[in-house]
Amino acid sequence: MFGKYSRNSEWRDVMENYDKWLEDFGNRIRAERERQNLTRIALAELANTEQGYIVQIERGVRSPSLKTFTNLLSALGVSSDYLIFGMTEEVQDEKNTALAEFSALLKRGDAEDIRVLYQIAAHILKHKNQRDLNEFAADSEIDSSIIIKR
Numbered sequence: 001m002f003g004k005y006s007r008n009s010e011w012r013d014v015m016e017n018y019d020k021w022l023e024d025f026g027n028r029i030r031a032e033r034e035r036q037n038l039t040r041i042a043l044a045e046l047a048n049t050e051q052g053y054i055v056q057i058e059r060g061v062r063s064p065s066l067k068t069f070t071n072l073l074s075a076l077g078v079s080s081d082y083l084i085f086g087m088t089e090e091v092q093d094e095k096n097t098a099l100a101e102f103s104a105l106l107k108r109g110d111a112e113d114i115r116v117l118y119q120i121a122a123h124i125l126k127h128k129n130q131r132d133l134n135e136f137a138a139d140s141e142i143d144s145s146i147i148i149k150r
Contacts, residue, residue, distance in 0.1 A: 023060035046075035
């Protein structure tokens with residue numbers, strides 16, 4: 001049940017945005033409980049805990065103890081990656097496919113090509129959540145002379 005997809009950057013995101021993460025975590029538990037047509041009382045019984053504790057977790061007021069967390073995984077039949085990161089197996093499979101395709105592309109380039117692509121990818125990921133993506137084009141972090149040089 002424990003995740004095979006966990007990465008340091010995903011954990012960093014969790015810790016930097018803990019309050020938002022706790023709310024999202026609770027929402028995922030509630031959504032899965034409702035998807036399975038379970039009441040809070042039924043989930044509490046399956047997870048060997050109290051209904052009030054489930055309410056607090058679903059509302060993002062409290063995080064579960066490790067024991068309750070593992071009991072919730074078992075009771076709901078979901079992976080830790082899903083509850084912690086919102087990562088379903090379908091999403092992870094899609095991500096793995098994209099990584100394999102990108103890796104195959106990188107193997108065709110030399111070291112300089114890979115460094116340039118790394119700079120571009122790092123820049124895109126840095127700015128992907130910003131509303132104004134004009135910064136992407138104007139930002140000078142990517143040395144365009146390296147790209148043009150070829």
